Amino acid sequence: GESVGLHLPTLSVQEGDNSIINCAYSNSASDYFIWYKQESGKGPQFIIDIRSNMDKRQGQRVTVLLNKTVKHLSLQIAATQPGDSAVYFCADSWGGGNKLTFGTGTQLKVEL
Amino acid sequence: DAGVTQSPTHLIKTRGQQVTLRCSPKSGHDTVSWYQQALGQGPQFIFQYYEEEERQRGNFPDRFSGHQFPNYSSELNVNALLLGDSALYLCASSLVTGGDEQFFGPGTRLTVL
Numbered sequence: 579g580e581s582v583g584l585h586l587p588t589l590s591v592q593e594g595d596n597s598i599i600n601c602a603y604s605n606s607a608s609d610y611f612i613w614y615k616q617e618s619g620k621g622p623q624f625i626i627d628i629r630s631n632m633d634k635r636q637g638q639r640v641t642v643l644l645n646k647t648v649k650h651l652s653l654q655i656a657a658t659q660p661g662d663s664a665v666y667f668c669a670d671s672w673g674g675g676n677k678l679t680f681g682t683g684t685q686l687k688v689e690l
Numbered sequence: 691d692a693g694v695t696q697s698p699t700h701l702i703k704t705r706g707q708q709v710t711l712r713c714s715p716k717s718g719h720d721t722v723s724w725y726q727q728a729l730g731q732g733p734q735f736i737f738q739y740y741e742e743e744e745r746q747r748g749n750f751p752d753r754f755s756g757h758q759f760p761n762y763s764s765e766l767n768v769n770a771l772l773l774g775d776s777a778l779y780l781c782a783s784s785l786v787t788g789g790d791e792q793f794f795g796p797g798t799r800l801t802v803l
Contacts, residue, residue: 610790621694621780621794622733667732676723676784676792677746680732 590687597655601668608670617664663688694795702801711766711798715783722764725780776802
């Protein structure tokens with residue numbers, strides 16, 4: 579079956595720098611994309627989402643970019659803080675069915 | 691406004707046993723989805739319940755079954771437990787008319803010995 583995957587398993591950044599986490603998806607029918615943050619021992623926490631009719635969406639310190647031509651999704655975190663250290667997952671769905679397909683995740687480590 | 695809650699937090703079972711996990715959705719939500727997350731992996735969709743019926747199902751055997759109650763809470767049952775069933779089981783709730791956003795609970799850590 580088709581799945582969503584991530585390019586880098588681990589990303590280390592300095593506190594205050596910007597972070598970019600990338601994700602490739604393969605399902606051309608996907609019309610909804612979402613980023614989750616998961617801290618150790620906790621459930622995934624919603625960060626930001628985007629629909630396929632948009633290319634960019636901004637939240638507080640976070641921006642999601644969607645490139646449908648190359649089936650690529652990225653999460654940008656501005657001024658990364660120690661509290662941003664976690665595993666980040668991208669996921670997709672299609673047809674409004676709520677079934678999310680997750681990638682394996684990227685571990686973000688923020689160095690002081 | 692209560693978020694998604696799950697019980698128990700941790701559970702230890704032996705092979706062949708049966709287990710029941712419970713989930714209460716976020717206030718106002720009517721749809722519950724269950725996911726299995728193995729260590730170091732992303733969550734895998736098990737199934738989804740809406741109006742007390744299974745609406746969608748992922749690639750999981752019939753040993754995995756569920757139920758949704760009139761108050762929208764849900765149970766996940768796993769029979770004949772295998773070592774490979776050890777994982778974090780996540781419940782996510784959403785509103786069927788509210789788009790695709792799902793809110794996750796803290797999960798139940800199941801260990802099968």
